[in-house]
Amino acid sequence: MTSIIDPKTVEAIRSEVADWEQKEVAAFLMKQAERKEAFFTLGDFPVKRVYTAADAAQTPIEDIGLPGRYPFTRGPYPTMYRSRNWTMRQIAGFGTGEDTNKRFKYLIAQGQTGISTDFDMPTLMGYDSDHPMSEGEVGREGVAIDTLADMEALFDGIDLEKISVSMTINPSAWILLAMYIVLAEKRGYDLDKLSGTVQADILKEYMAQKEYVFPVAPSVRIVRDCITYCAKNMKRYNPINISGYHISEAGSSPLHEAAFTLANLVVYVEEVLKTGMKVDEFAPRLAFFFVCQADFFEEVAKFRALRRCYAKIMKERFGAENPESMRLRFHCQTAAASLTKPQYMVNVVRTSMQALAAVLGGCQSLHTNGYDEAFAIPTEDAMRMALRTQQVIAEETNVTQVTDPLGGSYYVESLTTEYETKIFEILAEVEERGGTLKLIEEGWFQKNIADFAYETALRKQSGEKPVIGVNRLVDGMPDPKIETHPYDHSTAERQCARTQRVRRERDPVKFDLLLQQLVETARDPSQNIMPITIELVRSGATMGDLIETLKDVWGTYRETPVF
Structure with missing residues (x-):
């Protein structure tokens, strides 16, 4: 693997950074301290004061590469x-x-x-x-x-x-x-x-x-x-x-x-x-x-x-x-x-x-x-x-x-x-x-x-993690009244009416045969469940028809609590 810069240059950069920290940084900190002792990303990665080519040198050129090319x-x-x-x-x-x-x-x-x-x-x-x-x-x-x-x-x-x-x-x-x-x-x-x-x-x-x-x-x-x-x-x-x-x-x-x-x-x-x-x-x-x-x-x-x-x-x-x-x-x-x-x-x-x-x-x-x-x-x-x-x-x-x-x-x-x-x-x-x-x-x-x-x-x-308006810069002023998306209470009635109509209009004999095929497919893990599902949907099956049928075959999941 090829480094971005050669080891001698890396060492020279690191030496320069050390000198900078001992002189310019130290002198400035005597006049004005940094906001906190240590800095981290949101994901808790420590963040240095400055980054140089010596930091990027840990990455091989091949791993950076070019757009559209591996990796x-x-x-x-x-x-x-x-x-x-x-x-x-x-x-x-x-x-x-x-x-x-x-x-x-x-x-x-x-x-x-x-x-x-x-x-x-x-x-x-x-x-x-x-x-x-x-x-x-x-x-x-x-x-x-x-x-x-x-x-x-x-x-x-x-x-x-x-x-x-x-x-x-x-x-x-x-x-x-x-x-x-x-x-x-x-x-x-x-x-x-x-x-x-x-x-x-x-x-x-x-x-x-x-x-x-x-x-x-x-x-x-x-x-x-x-x-x-x-x-x-x-x-x-x-x-x-x-x-x-x-x-x-x-x-x-x-x-x-x-x-x-x-x-x-x-x-x-x-x-x-x-x-x-x-x-x-x-x-x-x-x-x-x-x-x-x-x-x-x-x-x-x-x-x-x-x-x-x-x-x-x-x-x-x-x-x-x-x-x-x-x-x-x-x-x-x-x-x-x-x-x-x-x-x-x-x-x-x-x-x-x-x-x-x-x-x-x-x-x-x-x-x-x-x-x-x-x-x-x-x-x-x-x-x-x-x-x-x-x-x-x-x-x-x-x-x-x-x-x-x-x-x-x-x-x-x-x-x-x-x-x-x-x-x-x-x-x-x-x-x-x-x-x-x-x-x-x-x-x-x-x-x-x-x-x-x-x-x-x-x-x-x-307050260690700032959230403007919540734990920082809370001004006490009321926010402008906001208009939110309204919920239409006729939704359930309209939706249920269509679902019940589909149930009434489908062929019950064909539907029952397809549902039995779904059960057989579900019991055989070597089969693909998509084709029979497509046929059931085409025949007027509801979401609930399929899910409830498969609950009887596979059961349901209950999480083990962890403390």
Whole structure:
């Protein structure tokens, strides 16, 4: 490996820094002390007073490389935003399919270039809207989807061959994917022209977000089936969005967000390889989803390190030969957990800084949060401002003219390499302790996340971690009255009426036969669950029909508490 600079120059630089600290720094500190004894990133990496070429020298030139070339530290593509900007993908979802469809069309009219869909809690957990467990939650936190008819309403008038669609859903993800496929087939679309993703990453649910239904093994089998089905039938579609975002939002450090996400990646790749599929047949369509937190340079370094680690894992561990299999592509969302109710317009500034860091870190698509999301689902005004934030970065700042403009920064290169080292140390520890699935059952990941979340809460409470308007610069002035997104109380009635109509109109004999085939498929882990799910959706099956049937086959998951 080749160092950026030779050892003699490194030693000379270090000698000069030592002299500088003894003279200029020491003299200045006598007049004005630094703000605190030690400085750290948000993720607890110690930060030096200054970085030089000697710090960057720890990174071999080959590990920095060039954009679009292994190990992709500087970006997955050689020209990045000089060819096309990242996809501006504002998330939307509330009420019925018709309600969210209007928001989609509004955002597209405002210049959005991709669709991202939030689903309500009953849909996420696999309950139909007229199930007793759904009462009070239908369409409240996202759009309600029970049947294919809802999916048709959701994407009415939107050309799915021309715009990519992301669906944020996990335990019931394969059912939504099946609905999307049937809708596309009914419209006569070529499945190979569809682009977008269904999140599907179930392992991070057990670690962090806690939206799961089935035990771990059958849940991972479903993810495997989504990946293998799409690899064979939808060449442009990403069958999974392996997600660090929710790990971070549950309170983890940025380092654990990165490392735990890659630990989940390893499980999914190993499961697909067991089917006999070669890594280069499916890995090019694996995609990721990360958060961008407040520590600007740390986030940029995190994204760069993730690309490098992923490339090395896919090449060295799994034997990938196609560069597309080693090219990490990710969607990014600014940090919802950083938004505040006090002085809520400051959220615009927070989101702007986080969005800029995501772009300088090389994201492929981006959601910027609305200033009012600490209160409720964002209003149209808040979403327009969030979208305009991306558009200003893209059109006015000129940061898109240079690929990886922070590459070569002594600090960023040093922190990137520190992140890579720590990520691989955590992955090695996971292996030594018995692997990801064993540690999920033992609560190891959950405890690490909870511990950092607790420490962060204490730091906010003490003021050690500044939050403007909450523990710093609290001016006592009342904030302007904010208009929040209203909940339409007719939603449940409208939604349930359509679900019940679909049930009445379907062929009961055909439906029962297909449901029995689902049971047989579920009992045979060598079979792929997607084809029978597609046929059931086509026949009028509801989300609840499939989930409740499979609960009888697989059971449900209960987490072991960890203290």
